[in-house]
Amino acid sequence: MKIFKKAGIILCCVLLAVMSLAGCGSTENSNNAKNKQQSAEKVENINISYVKAPLNVPSIVEKKKGLFEDEFSKDNIKVSFPEITEGSKMTEAVAAGSLDFCNAIGATSVILAAANGVNIKIIGMYSRAPKAFTIMSKDSSIKTVADLKGKKIVGPKGTILHQLLLEALKKDNMKVDDVQFINMGIPQGVSAMMSGSADAALVAGPAVPQAVDKGAHIITTGEGLVDATIVIAARGDFLDKHEDIAKRYMSVHQKSLDFMKNNPDEAYKLASEETKMSIDQVKEMYNLYDFNPKITDKDIQELEKTQDFLKDNGMLTKTVDIKALIHDIS
Template sequence: MKISKKLSILISAALITSTALVGCGTQATSSGNQTQESKVSNINISYVKSPLNVPSIVEKKKNLFEDEFSKDNIKVTFPEITEGSKMTEAVAAGSLDFCNAIGATSVILAAANGVDIKIIGMYSRAPKAFTIMSKDPNIKTIVDLKGKKIVGPKGTILHQLLLGALKNENMKIGDVQFINMGIPEGVSALMSGSADAALVAGAAVPQAVSKGARIITTGEGILDATIVIAASGKFIDKHPDIVKRYMSVHDKSLKFMKDNPEETYKLAAEETKLTVEQVKEMYNWYNFDPKITDKDIRELEKTQDFLKENGMLKKTIDIKGLIK
């Protein structure tokens, strides 16, 4: 009977301790922003400054993410991953939490291939920032590109622009010699004369113009050139509070841009090696509103159609289901 009483006391003590521990597990930290259960020690946010990703530049240069998350002792790192496919690979591997500016093509391709990734906001729409350029005085229109050598990155917004521009003239990709090449290499090929035309975007456009190239067409009337903000689906489910705060910081960067235009131009010029005048000209090409509209969803669906029609995507996904 004495043993039974001791056991009863021990069990009661264990239950009290267990209850106390459970309480600690859900207790908010001193800042009140996250629980011990959902505690995050590090956030990885991709940093891409080109073509002219002004919100990202402001966020990094003004330490906006650090200011927000340091209160919870969360370290923020900014891996410079400039290729969309590399970003989605990093998300799949668990080494990247947020893609702060990624082409919709990359997100759709990754999601269709099983990567747990979601779109949490729009980053930009900038059809005028994406161009087809030539140095040849005989090439004045898209029709003049028939049989010509065109260089640019495959499976991207620029590739989609080329196909859309050809389609508008009742032409197909087979009517030109398209060679997969990065933007810097493409501009070099154009300047050296080893390519007749190049797919060029962002800061490389005014730089190419200064070297004698001309814009044959931009994305206006062809596509919206949709860049999105994406995140790991697993991270979103596990840390919705962090995602909400992330978007709040992004909104702060947009407010800073609106309230401090001259400083914003200067920061962007320093980071992209453009002149302030060039930044001002290009800045007007961009719509940085993060809200996802019905038109944005239609553009995403058009992008998926482009990928499927050109053999880059075998199965389609529910675009609305891709948005969190």
């Protein structure tokens, strides 16, 4: 009986050893498969939106000086810059997987996209420029926001400019129903204002000094009304897999800011060439911008305020957790 008992023990030990070896082989195979998958997911292309208006000097410097190419060519990563100027089109491209980074996108577009299920994250601030967003008119009798009552106002719906209009009306104890608001792009809106088919227009960027040169005037800017928050956003699933790339992206963005600080005249020149504004116009507008990429508590409050604006005006039914929308890669 003892012999059988010993034989049984030996047999169990052998089986355990075989199972242990098999387990090691399974783990090794799993690790190999994982490594192969990671290798297969090596980044070969990065798509970064390029928007130069209203006055996106960091983007202009990054593109004209080849800063992203310099960084990512080290790993044979090709960088493309699709010119997608509408926030909604950018988020559609993010949802389709054809855009990895939105280099400058309105907070309104990001919040709307996230609320509708698009996997998108804010990884930094691009700019704050309340004075660069305006309500304008060519009619000399329209001097204040109160003078807009009953007037036809044109501009892009669901944007910072639209938010500016509503905040300005609210400040003067007016509602959107007190004016005739028509959804229209900035260039078309300016044309309508200058031709007299609209009483006022929502205008930002180079179109502001150009309209002033043609006889229009500013009724109000966003100062004290909106922060005009523009953010840097990334495709969520890309960020999950390649946070290291996102960190390098933000490092390049900081290099462009450093270049602007150390070489202002060249930065003005590059911006002038891209926007078709004079150097003096660029300098004047440049002083209206805060390009600090750090996300502050005030920025978060402004993002929440923007979400409230969208909800209160029927453009948003489902809200998102603003803090969860922010991905800190520092």
